[in-house]
Amino acid sequence: MAKGRVSGEITQKAIREASIRLIARHGYHGVSLRTLADEIGIQAASLYNHIENKQDLLFVLLRGIMEDLVAEVAQKVAQEQGTLSKLCTFVAAHVEFHARRQPEVFIGTMELRSLLPENRLVLVALRDRHEELLQSLVDAGIRERAFSVPSARVATFAILALLNGVANWYRKNGRHSIPDLQRMYVELTLNLLGTSPAVQELLRSRDFTQPPPAATGVKGSRRSPPAPAP
Amino acid sequence: MAKGRVSGEITQKAIREASIRLIARHGYHGVSLRTLADEIGIQAASLYNHIENKQDLLFVLLRGIMEDLVAEVAQKVAQEQGTLSKLCTFVAAHVEFHARRQPEVFIGTMELRSLLPENRLVLVALRDRHEELLQSLVDAGIRERAFSVPSARVATFAILALLNGVANWYRKNGRHSIPDLQRMYVELTLNLLGTSPAVQELLRSRDFTQPPPAATGVKGSRRSPPAPAP
Known part of the structure; x- marks a missing residue:
């Protein structure tokens, strides 16, 4: 047994x-x-x-990835105090997840359209929850006059696109480590949000060298997904 | 005849x-x-x-889209003087193309992997040319101390991901016009590149209200591509 x-x-x-x-x-x-x-x-x-069948296989796969992303990022953000710290943690956790579980994230992006409508709705609801967490941090930063952007909604879309892009070019044995990526993307995101250099200096002193959590995704997949176009 | x-x-x-x-x-x-x-x-x-066949159909379709993007953007950039003006023009032209020809761009991103290796190489070479133009502008801005980013290469990837994201959420009859998008993405990109508010103010006075060139893409396609995940 x-x-x-x-x-x-x-x-x-x-x-x-x-x-x-x-x-x-x-x-x-x-x-x-x-x-x-x-x-x-x-x-x-x-x-x-x-x-059950092929559609169910895809659904279970994509739902699992998205649930992990939403839960991991939200949990880390909840442990932080203050909008800027929460925002930096969101970025670092999202980037780390997209690098560590790159092949799965790549499929998640490509195959959302292959889900049956009722399955797709479940994924979109999860994604919306993740997006709303980021949007709430951007809104809070604007209220606190820490961020200056033309539109909180467009900035939220822009940040997510920027961060998701990691999964398109990151290579496990490439020139940048995951902590390198986290540090660079935190800086780029803070730039994008129009924060002052002093705030950025403060936050750049954060430690991104702790090891990432044990990978639960696929290990050793050698095939890189096609690079993004254009 | x-x-x-x-x-x-x-x-x-x-x-x-x-x-x-x-x-x-x-x-x-x-x-x-x-x-x-x-x-x-x-x-x-x-x-x-x-x-010729189905593969050739896809290849001709994707090559045409990419050639148009590369040529349109490069031509507009070449007409400008100075790194900052060229950079803003790159952003505005790329965003306008991605909104105007959204369904095609969406396919371009999704189906690059479906091209035969020899066809894919052609597309990648075109994409690299586009990427190199942006990278050269980012490099020039760093040399001129107008931009401040952790890595020119990563900033280039980040900007392209950010701008490509437009094709995932833009809706023709949505709340933002194409000139709105151009203005917002120029501001976000300048932010991301760490330019000073004074420079940005100067460049925000640019006129994005001129009508886009006549669309050569598909008109009236009502189906929106699936939203990006996650």
Whole structure:
């Protein structure tokens, strides 16, 4: 019994990792359950012991990524005091997540459109919650006269696009470490929000050298997603 | 003869518009040439009078979009004097293009991975040229002490991600006009580059109210691309 459960968990993990690899390369519509089973080395029929169907597989994958992002970032932000500290923590946690779990985030961006409408709504609600947290920090910073931007809403979209971009170019063995990225993106975001150099100097003294939490995503995936266009 | 050519051009346009609509909705791998022919209302076999094959159709589509972007932006930038003016023009032209030709740009981002390697190389070379133009402006601004950023390369990636984000949320009949967007993104980019408020004030007086060039992209496509995740 115990052995059955362990073996089931191993298969679940193999399905997850193979799906991410295949969907990143061929897109959701370009991957059949047969290809997935071949990649893992099991019979196509056996897949149904582990997943409902292909759409459900995608949904569970994307929902898991988004739930992790929203929860991790919100938890870290809640531990901080003051708008500026919270904002910097949001940026650092979002960037760290996007670098550490890059292949999954990449699929999340690409395949949202492949979800059935009712599944997509769940993802959009999660994403909205994340966006609202950032927007509330931008709003607070504007009220406190720490930030100066033409529109809080557009600045929120702009910051998220900027930060999400990390997943498009970050390479695990590239020239920048994750703490490097966190430091640079905090500085760029504070710049973008029109904060004064003095405030930035203060916040640049933050420590981004603590090790990131243990990765729960796919490890060792060697394939980089295509670079963004244009 | 003239009639044949005119009818051929109409079919080419119909193929182009239907491809963009269908690929945006279902992804490249999710669209068959039969579906495309049905959408236009011609026989599948007749498609081959107009296109080589499905891969070539995608390649011609994406290359055309990227060539237009690179040429339009470079031409406008070349007409300006001075790093700051050139940088602002780059931003304004890139944003205007991404809003005006949003459905095509969206496909360009999503389907780069669906190109055959030799076709993808062509697109990447075009994109690199665009990126290098921006990078050269950021480098020049740093040399002239007008910009202050942690890394010119990362700032270039960050700016492009920020600007590309426009295509994910802009709605033709939404609350912001294209000149509004241009003005806001110029301000956000100047902020991000750490320019002084005085410089920004000077540049904010630029006129973004001139009408954009005649659209060459798809008109009247009602379907919005899925919002970005996360």
